[in-house]
Amino acid sequence: RVFRSASAIGFVVGFAMFGAMTFLPLYFQEVRGASPTNSGLRLLPMMVGLFGASIVVGQLVAKGRKYRPFPIAGTAVMTLGLGLLATLGVTTSSWLTAFYMFVLGTGIGLVMQILITAVQNAVRPEDIGSATAGANFFRSIGGSFGTAVFGALYVNELPHQMAKGLGAIHYHGPSIAVSHLTPQTLHALPLAVIGVIVHSISASVARIYVWAVPVGLVALLLSFTLPEIALRSSHHPVADEIPLSNADPVT
Template sequence: MTHRKIMEALSGLLLGMFVAILSSTVVANALPTITADLHADETTYTWVITAALLASTVSTPVWGKFADLTSKKLLVQIGLIIYVIGSAIAGLAQNPGMLIGARIIQGLGAGGMTALSQVIMAAMISPRERGRYSGYLGAVFAVATIGGPLIGGVIVDTSWLGWRWCFYVGMPFAIIALIVLQKTLHLPVERRKVTIDWGGATLITAAVSLLLIWVSFAGDKYEWMSWQTGAMVGVAVVLTLLFLLVESRAREPIVPLHLFRIRTLSLAVVASVLVGIAMFGATTFLSMYFQLARGETPTKAGLMTLPMILGLAASSTIVGRIITNTGRWKVFLVTGAFSLTAGFALMGTLRYDTDYWLAAVYMFFVGAGVGMTQQNLVLAVQNEVRPEELGVGSSVVSFFRSLGGAIGVSALGAVMGDRVAIYLRDGLAALGVHATASGDGAIPKLSSLPAPVRTVVEAAYGHGAADLFLYTAPVACLALIAIVFIKEVPLKTVGALHQRATAEARA
């Protein structure tokens, strides 16, 4: 395929990817307004995000397996349709239960688009050339990840729109992506008559769901070290062992266990979990830092995260082209993981009154690190798996990155809540204010606080966010160690469809 034909085919795919990422980020700044309007509690606040992330995570391996068995184009279009249906229901939600159910539907569709975008790219484009086009995917990811909260903030701050448009805003992009994909994406369909491993799909869904439910409620509904933790983790372990048993005997397993004999895939999975924890877990709380530690509006808080967008977009685009020209990729994985570690370590020094230009530099380092690691971990795996297992190989990496992100959001959120409570109590005590004045864990409204108390609250959230970033740095460092042990294998110069056609011709 010529560069022009590839870009035409990718246009609808990139739009779909934008929609998928946007769905999980655009509600971040709108959540306080949404929960207040629906008379919801803090549990709803958490689950509006967690429900979509949970559905996206558990469905990723299933989408990847289907991609190896049937039409990839049809699957990504089904994912877009599911997303549109979920978005429409979410925008019409009249109660918390309806909203969370709609977010699950949204997550199922978004999971399909996220998993299939990487698979379709790998089918069309050789690993050597893929770096160039992965840069475009990384740029879209950057804009949607950091731009989502900005768009959500503008919607909330615009009185005649309202929070429901946070769910409607992605629907036109999804519909346009459907039309563009129908006209531009033309892939040969190779259907195989096989039995789907529904047992494995059910077990992995149940195990991951239980694990994420545990992490979401631990530290809030019950202590981390409690009988509830023991019961939920114990059952999750049993379900995981049953899943491994079923997969070892299935004719067409959802996750072929022999893939983990590939050293690159095993190390990439470890690194992806850790990068997911760092990337999703820490960056989720950036908006909270700017709004509660620095007193900014939702819109301005989104704008202030732009250095991270620039770092991610620039690094993924430039590095992608360099990889295509040179064929070297490991040096950028190592550099990216180092940049991620250094960026979070530096962000651990932030306070409520830190000069913004310093925060901007630190965010740029984090963004550049994400841009160099996220796409290239998938590239390293795609370069070594067989063409007929391209979908499941790619989705395994995406699955573990999302799983790490879900765990990171919940665990680091609990850490931040604990640290903020401690700093609030100490700060208020220094003012002679009784500790119960720090409230019951609800998010404070800064404009209603007296000046001395407001300064204490801003300082508490600034220091609490910095602690969270500091705790994330060792996680990123562990990802760096895993990446160092990945062996650099020369990138193949033909795409998966070509590889399969050549193999069949020889046979």
């Protein structure tokens, strides 16, 4: 039961996490004008929150011997972070964006590694490897689905936003292909059109996080199904393990 619950939570968290992370560099490059390298560096607040929360949770679980509260808290904080990112716009400050990413990373850090701990604690020692691989597999599959689904939603949303914005400024120039939009082609357009496209990209990315919030809520509901099993304090060897001190010498 622990493996089923943890795998389901991991799938949904991976769905939201990878889907969310995919579009932040796009936002930084197309909306904020950052370089590819700089857009990657701007993800550091999320990574700090993720790794910091993972370290703190590891220490708390080692002392308290209970892990169930952390997936619940983590999915709640993750959903809050997704909701904050849904407010992103062209004028959102860099510090505020960094704070939103930190909140999201903290939520992910509270839940990710604890799911692995719960799975490893629930299975026999000889099954730890396969159980860990299985849990990571479902998380990765969730990430793949999340990236694909959110990508499809973004590609569908952007043309609608652009058509609405270009219609508002009565643009009658050549059609603009969404698939050909790059920072280079964007800056070759008239300033009024650039403003419309930048706002359209920003609104489309924000819409992704609006859609991601219900996914986070699903993860929160699933986290309540994770059973609490007392953590093992030591490793008990299985019957076919022979201590080295008792093994026959090699001749």
